[in-house]
Amino acid sequence: MGVNSITLVGRAGRDPEVRYFESGSVVANLTLAVNRRSSGDEPDWFNLEIWGKQAQVAADYVRKGALVGIIGSFKLDRWTDRASGEERTKPVIRVDRLELLGSKRDAENGGGMAGSGSSFGGGAPSEEEVPF
Secondary structure, three states: OOOOOEEEEEEEOOOOEEEEOOOOOEEEEEEEEEOOOOOOOOOEEEEEEEEHHHHHHHHHHOOOOOEEEEEEEEEEEEEEOOOOOOEEEEEEEEEEEEEEOOOHHHHHOOOOOOOOOOOOOOOOOOHHHOOO
């Protein structure tokens, strides 16, 4: 018996790319930046693949910079490069559950940190946001 389960919380690196198929299926692809515990490190980037109703939720509500949580599984996409004929691989997280974690204000401002000029996570709050 094996376990292939991944839980991540991070910010969307871009708006989802959504594809609709004649069969009625829908898939959304996007990247997720997850900060490490130490603030000086660069974030880890993950490629996400979301299918079905969860993909439609991502298409409708997730924007670059939005804070989201996911539960999914690791898979390795494999293909042959047409130009070189070489085997290629790409690690992908197949999302089973998508949680929108940003506040309503984040959504109204276009998905959280996007456009605020700060990097993912850990940006300093403005003077209006400080409670004291």
